[in-house]
Amino acid sequence: MRVAVVGATGQVGTVMRAILLERNFPVDEIRFFASSRSAGSTIVWKGQAVEVEDSATAAFSGIDIALMSSGATSSRELAPRFAAAGATVIDNSSAWRMDPEVPLVVPEVNEHALITIPKGIVANPNCTTMVAMPVLKPLHLAAGLVSVIAATYQAVSGSGREGVNELADQLEKTRDHDVRVLTFDGRAFPLDQGVKFPATIAHNVIPLAGAIVDDGSLETNEEQKLRDESRKILEIPSLHVSATCVRVPVFTGHSLALTLGFERPLTPEHAMEILAKARGVELSDLPTPRLASGTDPCYVGRVRHAEALENGLSLFVSGDNLRKGAALNAVQIAEALLELR
Amino acid sequence: MRVAVVGATGQVGTVMRAILLERNFPVDEIRFFASSRSAGSTIVWKGQAVEVEDSATAAFSGIDIALMSSGATSSRELAPRFAAAGATVIDNSSAWRMDPEVPLVVPEVNEHALITIPKGIVANPNCTTMVAMPVLKPLHLAAGLVSVIAATYQAVSGSGREGVNELADQLEKTRDHDVRVLTFDGRAFPLDQGVKFPATIAHNVIPLAGAIVDDGSLETNEEQKLRDESRKILEIPSLHVSATCVRVPVFTGHSLALTLGFERPLTPEHAMEILAKARGVELSDLPTPRLASGTDPCYVGRVRHAEALENGLSLFVSGDNLRKGAALNAVQIAEALLELR
Numbered sequence: 001m002r003v004a005v006v007g008a009t010g011q012v013g014t015v016m017r018a019i020l021l022e023r024n025f026p027v028d029e030i031r032f033f034a035s036s037r038s039a040g041s042t043i044v045w046k047g048q049a050v051e052v053e054d055s056a057t058a059a060f061s062g063i064d065i066a067l068m069s070s071g072a073t074s075s076r077e078l079a080p081r082f083a084a085a086g087a088t089v090i091d092n093s094s095a096w097r098m099d100p101e102v103p104l105v106v107p108e109v110n111e112h113a114l115i116t117i118p119k120g121i122v123a124n125p126n127c128t129t130m131v132a133m134p135v136l137k138p139l140h141l142a143a144g145l146v147s148v149i150a151a152t153y154q155a156v157s158g159s160g161r162e163g164v165n166e167l168a169d170q171l172e173k174t175r176d177h178d179v180r181v182l183t184f185d186g187r188a189f190p191l192d193q194g195v196k197f198p199a200t201i202a203h204n205v206i207p208l209a210g211a212i213v214d215d216g217s218l219e220t221n222e223e224q225k226l227r228d229e230s231r232k233i234l235e236i237p238s239l240h241v242s243a244t245c246v247r248v249p250v251f252t253g254h255s256l257a258l259t260l261g262f263e264r265p266l267t268p269e270h271a272m273e274i275l276a277k278a279r280g281v282e283l284s285d286l287p288t289p290r291l292a293s294g295t296d297p298c299y300v301g302r303v304r305h306a307e308a309l310e311n312g313l314s315l316f317v318s319g320d321n322l323r324k325g326a327a328l329n330a331v332q333i334a335e336a337l338l339e340l341r
Numbered sequence: 342m343r344v345a346v347v348g349a350t351g352q353v354g355t356v357m358r359a360i361l362l363e364r365n366f367p368v369d370e371i372r373f374f375a376s377s378r379s380a381g382s383t384i385v386w387k388g389q390a391v392e393v394e395d396s397a398t399a400a401f402s403g404i405d406i407a408l409m410s411s412g413a414t415s416s417r418e419l420a421p422r423f424a425a426a427g428a429t430v431i432d433n434s435s436a437w438r439m440d441p442e443v444p445l446v447v448p449e450v451n452e453h454a455l456i457t458i459p460k461g462i463v464a465n466p467n468c469t470t471m472v473a474m475p476v477l478k479p480l481h482l483a484a485g486l487v488s489v490i491a492a493t494y495q496a497v498s499g500s501g502r503e504g505v506n507e508l509a510d511q512l513e514k515t516r517d518h519d520v521r522v523l524t525f526d527g528r529a530f531p532l533d534q535g536v537k538f539p540a541t542i543a544h545n546v547i548p549l550a551g552a553i554v555d556d557g558s559l560e561t562n563e564e565q566k567l568r569d570e571s572r573k574i575l576e577i578p579s580l581h582v583s584a585t586c587v588r589v590p591v592f593t594g595h596s597l598a599l600t601l602g603f604e605r606p607l608t609p610e611h612a613m614e615i616l617a618k619a620r621g622v623e624l625s626d627l628p629t630p631r632l633a634s635g636t637d638p639c640y641v642g643r644v645r646h647a648e649a650l651e652n653g654l655s656l657f658v659s660g661d662n663l664r665k666g667a668a669l670n671a672v673q674i675a676e677a678l679l680e681l682r
Contacts, residue, residue: 015525147649151492151598153546153587157524168520175516179509182592183498184356184663185635203591204631205494207598207643207657218609218645242647242655244598246494249590250544251523257492257548257585257598261649268559290545294526302548304559306583308488308602308650314583316548322525 001026001338004063004087006055006078007070008032008043011161012092015327016067017043025331026338033058035070060085065337067330068092083120088337090122090330094221097123097229104232106130107332108279109137114336122333127158127325128209128222128245129229131254134280134298135317140234142274144263147240147309150226153248153255154209155289158321162196167249170194170202201249209245220245253289254321261309268303271313275300280324287318295320296328342367342679345404345428347396347419348411349373349384352502353433356668357408358384364672367679374399376411401426406678408671409433424461429678431463431671435562438464438570445573447471448673449620450478455677463674466574467566468499468666469550469586469595474574475621475639476658477601481575483615485604488581488650491567494589494596495550496630499662503537508590511535511543542590550586561586594630595662602650609644612654616641621665628659636661637669 003020007013013034020027030045032052039054055070055078066082068075069092079089079096096102096119103113104123114122125133136145156163170191174182177189182203191200199206210222217224227241240261276283280298284291287299298319306312319325344361348354354375361368371386373393380395396411396419407423409416410433420430420437437443437460444454445464455463466474477486497504511532515523518530523544532541540547551563558565568582581602617624621639625632628640639660647653660666 011524149490149600149647149649151585153494153589164520164524168523171512171516175512179505179592182509183352183505184593186591186593186631187635199627199629200631204594204629205589205591205596206627206629207596208627218643240649242600242649242653244492244600244643244655244657246598246657248494248546250527250546251520252525252527253545255546255548257587259490259583259585259600286540286547286549288540288545288547290527290541294528302559302585306490308490308581308583312583314585316585316587 002029002062002064003027004031004033004066006033006066006068008052009034009038009041010069011157012069012322012326015322016069016330017045019323019327019331023331025334031063060087063087065090065334067334069326079121088117088120088122090124090333092124092326092330094126094225096121097125098232104229105333106133106233106329107336108134110233110235111336114333114340124326124330124333125229125233126225127321128152128154128254128256129226130325130329131298131319131321132230132256132258132317133233134278135275135300136230137234138274138278139260139266139271140236142270143266143311145234145236145239145260146263147261148230149259150241150243151257152209152243152245153250154245155250155252155254155321156201156247157252158254159196164251166194166196167201167251170200174202197247201247203249206247207244209247250289252293252320252322253318254325255287255289255316255318257316259306259309259312259314262311265311266313268305268313272303275303287316289318292318292320296323298324343370343403343405344368345372345374345407345423347374347407347409349393350375350379350382351410352498353410353663353667356663357410357671358386360664360668360672366672366675372404401428404428406431406675408675410667420462429458429461429463431465431674433465433667433671435467435566437462438466439573445570446674447474447574447670448677449475451574451576452677455674455681465667465671465674466570468662469493469495469563469597470567470570471666471670472595472639472660472662473597473599473658475619476616476641477571478575479615479619480601480607480612481577483611484607484652486575486577486580486601487604488602489571490600491582491584492598493550493584493586494591495586496591496593496595496662497542497588498593499595500537505592507535507537508542508592511541515543538588542588544590547588548585550588591630593634593661593663594659595666596628596630596657596659598657600647600650600653600655603652606652607654609646609654612644616644628657630659633659633661637664639665
């Protein structure tokens with residue numbers, strides 16, 4: 001396979017390269033692309049220096065699979081060009097996800113959607129949505145999912161390197177402050193509001209991940225992605241989803257507190273039996289982002305009855321937003337494409 | 342008024358003393374009590390050194406109001422003794438909250454419950470529950486609250502000084518680690534699991550605040566307190582409450598992502614109008630623990646329609662768990678008692 005990683009120098013691109021190696025993906029030829037800023041630098045691949053090509057000017061022919069993580073604006077332009085040159089594009093941005101001619105795929109959940117790829121583009125879901133899908137699908141098959149109420153705990157690496165640096169810089173600035181000050185009046189120590197996030201993220205939580213959508217809903221784009229993408233991936237067009245997307249001072253690992261309503265009764269015990277056997281899922285007494293980061297599964301636990309919804313269950317899910325939430329799922333889609341050939 | 346602060350050297354006791362001064366509570370005589378460990382030390386009150394008395398051995402006569410924050414075990418023994426000696430006890434522990442003869446009071450919400458105090462004891466609600474009550478009450482009056490789905494973001498100071506120190510110590514140990522390590526595999530740097538919390542709290546979130554109750558429910562005591570205390574304070578015995586209580590790496594400021602179901606329709610606009618006028622509540626575009634810490638109001642924002650519940654609304658609340666969540670509410674109860682005299 002001739003494989004391209006587009007956005008190869010970014011955070012997700014870095015993890016994509018690592019995961020291709022980890023999983024021994026059959027790469028015969030590798031090419032790395034990035035914006036003009038990073039073009040010309042070299043990346044070591046299996047002991048050899050590979051020059052990063054400028055995605056604005058390079059020729060794209062002779063590529064079988066392009067793993068793309070270069071942002072929505074870039075992807076809207078680049079994905080069709082890679083596809084026209086013969087590649088199947090697996091795109092990590094939001095650009096193509098809701099296009100009816102683009103499959104939106106989590107291999108454990110809806111691999112069958114890869115059977116037809118009209119535009120030569122497959123979309124990788126949003127990192128928060130992704131972490132929940134392998135958990136929700138088998139429960140849906142068992143009892144018929146009707147509604148999802150989600151509150152998220154999203155890591156800063158979901159906002160790229162800038163998000164990571166913003167948290168790290170703010171933590172650094174508070175490190176010599178008296179803990180009593182931090183305890184009794186968190187605002188008493190000076191901290192930048194931040195650029196990447198709409199409020200200080202160190203020692204804080206911000207109930208606004210993404211940006212408010214200008215459609216009167218007062219929801220953020222993250223909250224709408226969770227609804228729209230869940231409906232498409234789970235193939236439940238009528239699914240009710242009410243989400244509150246919150247950024248937390250965690251470097252990597254997205255979590256969701258989920259309360260679920262079903263058509264039919266589903267006991268916590270039965271749900272746990274189902275989840276213990278589910279692909280890509282690992283039951284845990286205490287799923288946390290620290291447990292999940294650097295690993296592949298979606299960890300799920302705290303499964304229990306929820307009286308506030310009909311046939312209700314509450315549970316908590318944590319997954320690595322850079323791996324399963326982005327790079328790993330993209331490589332898993334590539335693996336599924338190979339099998340389907 | 343002859344006022345006692347019991348647990349005067351603790352975190353909440355410290356804030357109680359500060360708030361008595363801030364609000365010019367009419368203190369004619371002050372006495373401080375603590376366990377034998379702290380007894381004999383002195384605390385400065387209005388320029389005078391006051392010796393801390395041993396609550397196990399001291400005489401309790403001549404006290405009008407005892408603000409007690411010394412933990413449930415201690416309170417079960419001490420509160421009746423202070424009450425028998427003539428004081429009205431305002432107790433911050435969980436010991437008396439569900440006793441039908443003990444009013445559980447948030448003055449903005451159910452001040453009328455103070456009219457009869459059969460045991461001489463008034464209970465102060467749990468810090469997480471408290472932050473939500475001034476927001477839920479006026480919405481309930483407007484539309485009839487039926488169900489509450491809550492995911493919490495609870496600060497470490499809710500677990501006392503030991504919780505604060507555990508987060509501070511863990512942050513200190515990671516401060517020289519490479520951010521890339523923290524980002525790509527949070528478990529790669531060594532950190533104690535911790536003593537006060539069931540997992541590492543630095544750079545993590547822990548979906549288990551409190552302890553699992555041994556009643557088959559798989560819920561934590563924090564999750565059950567939120568249900569039981571909300572029903573009692575709001576006077577809605579049938580209220581459905583499904584909560585997931587999560588500890589986050591924030592020093593002070595508890596937050597809740599709430600999704601609410603009502604009997605009657607309630608638009609976000611109408612809800613915001615109501616909340617703008619509600620006592621103890623402040624509307625905010627972005628309520629965060631950092632905004633709330635060191636201040637009195639319960640901040641509420643992100644009010645919007647929630648399709649997953651009938652007549653549903655989602656919103657986010659942040660409040661200072663040491664002030665409104667504990668010490669401030671206790672002093673407000675004392676103020677209400679004075680007015681009712």
